[in-house]
Each structure stands twice: as C-alpha cells, then as structure tokens.
Amino acid sequence: MTQAERGEAFRALHEGEPFVIPNPWDAGSARVLDSLGFKALATTSGGIAFSAGRLDGGLTLDAMIEATREIVDATDLPVSVDLENGFGAEPRDAANAIARAAEAGAVGGSIEDFDHERGIYERELAVERIAAAVEAARALDFPFTLTARAENIFRGVGDLDETLARLKAFEEAGADVIYAPWIGLEQIPAVREATTKPINVLARTGMSFREATEAGAQRISVGSRLALVALRAFADSAQEIRDKGDFSSLKVKVPVDEWFGD
Numbered sequence: 001m002t003q004a005e006r007g008e009a010f011r012a013l014h015e016g017e018p019f020v021i022p023n024p025w026d027a028g029s030a031r032v033l034d035s036l037g038f039k040a041l042a043t044t045s046g047g048i049a050f051s052a053g054r055l056d057g058g059l060t061l062d063a064m065i066e067a068t069r070e071i072v073d074a075t076d077l078p079v080s081v082d083l084e085n086g087f088g089a090e091p092r093d094a095a096n097a098i099a100r101a102a103e104a105g106a107v108g109g110s111i112e113d114f115d116h117e118r119g120i121y122e123r124e125l126a127v128e129r130i131a132a133a134v135e136a137a138r139a140l141d142f143p144f145t146l147t148a149r150a151e152n153i154f155r156g157v158g159d160l161d162e163t164l165a166r167l168k169a170f171e172e173a174g175a176d177v178i179y180a181p182w183i184g185l186e187q188i189p190a191v192r193e194a195t196t197k198p199i200n201v202l203a204r205t206g207m208s209f210r211e212a213t214e215a216g217a218q219r220i221s222v223g224s225r226l227a228l229v230a231l232r233a234f235a236d237s238a239q240e241i242r243d244k245g246d247f248s249s250l251k252v253k254v255p256v257d258e259w260f261g262d
Helices: 003-013 029-034 044-053 061-071 091-103 121-139 160-172 185-194 210-217 225-244 256-260
Strands: 079-081 108-112 147-149 177-179 199-202 219-221
Touching: 003 147, 029 061, 029 225, 029 256, 044 061, 044 225, 061 079, 061 091, 091 108, 091 147, 091 160, 108 121, 108 177, 121 147, 121 160, 147 160, 160 177, 185 199, 185 210, 210 219
Parallel strands: 079 108, 108 147, 147 177, 177 199, 199 219
Antiparallel strands: none
C-alpha cells in the first residue's frame, strides 16, 4: 500500500465501527500484531524507550523516528506515532514532529500537552501547539490523522472539567481524534457529549472493549502495556532460571514462521 492508501484506510477506520489499535514497540511486535489481524497500529513511546533500556520520555526525536521507520517498514498496516509532546514545548516543535513522522511513513500521530520539565502546559499554549501540528498535517499530500492528548488526569493535575475544556479546544483547533489517557468508563460519556471527534480510550484492567465502546469510545489503545507484559514474562522466566535452575518456562510454542515468514 502507498502512504496515501494507508492514510485513507486509517481515516476510514475512524468513520466505521469501533476498533482496537494495539501498540507495537519494534518491527517484530508489529509483524505479530499484523498477523493477528489488527487493522492499524499505534507506536508506544514507553515500549520503544524500554527496548532501548530507557524510561518513557528518555528518547530523542531522531531515535523515535528511526523506530517508527522500522515499524512502518515491517507492515502494510497504517501506523500512528506516539510523539509525546513533540519533543519540545513550542508550537514549531509539535509541527516538526508531525512532519518527521510523516517522512518516516506514518499516517497518524499524537501530540500531548505535558512535558517532564514544565508539567501540564497552560491551555493557551497547548492549543497553539495542536493548531501548529494540524497545520503541518494538512500541508501533507495524504490524509494524516492527528490525535490531541489531554494529559491532566493521567498526570494527576486538575479534573474532568479541565480535560473537557482542553479536548473541546483541541477539536476547535482541528484535531482529528481526541484522547485523555486514564479516563474511566464513567467519564467517557461526558467526553462523548462534549466533543464530536472520535475518542481514543486507553484500555485499563476491569474495562472491556464492549463497555468502552458502548460508553462512546471509537478507538481503544493499550499504551505500553503489551510491552510490559512481554518484559514481565521475560523477567519471570529469567528469574526462575537464575534462582531455581528451572528451564521449564522455556517450553513455549511460537509460530515464528507464521509471524515472520515472507
């Protein structure tokens, strides 16, 4: 598929039935998710950072774009990129991150309103950043789906009213999808009532796909959780080997030919 075809396919998913968009962290995990029948992928900044031996937020834009390129090249599925805060606080940084992601083959990307030094951005600046990202996305010659993230609930700052105000402002600035990580099932209807754009919801334990979509979610992502599941299983097996000399956890059947064969 061409990038334009991927962009059209990704845009169409947001106009159809609700769907899960899982989060790979490298080419191999992308290939597995592709083979399992998912329709689109969204990178996880946390998972990519973990695979490089760093914490979430510990990579440069160049490193994130290189990882994005590898994931895009591994699959024909549409790929959206977790671009964190755009790797800079200024609107031009958000715009540059969108342009770089598009150059790497992505057809979507998210920009959030938080960084580890300044915390949650003032709402006016947050909106200016989304507007700049929208302008960069619209300048492309294919459909690029921009997701705007309001991080305040996830970061323990403010309340749902502040989240709704930010999401509505992001919609007015031109965002295609809105996303407030860590909102609960009981809060999704308020977001749905406040906005007209497709809503991405971060999956949580105790939440089912049916419950989230009936509440108003269009897209469900899992963030870094799949990467953490893989790391936990790896560490548990290694600890059994270290502490007990027990290799029984290595007895697994993995269809690598199915996942990685040409």
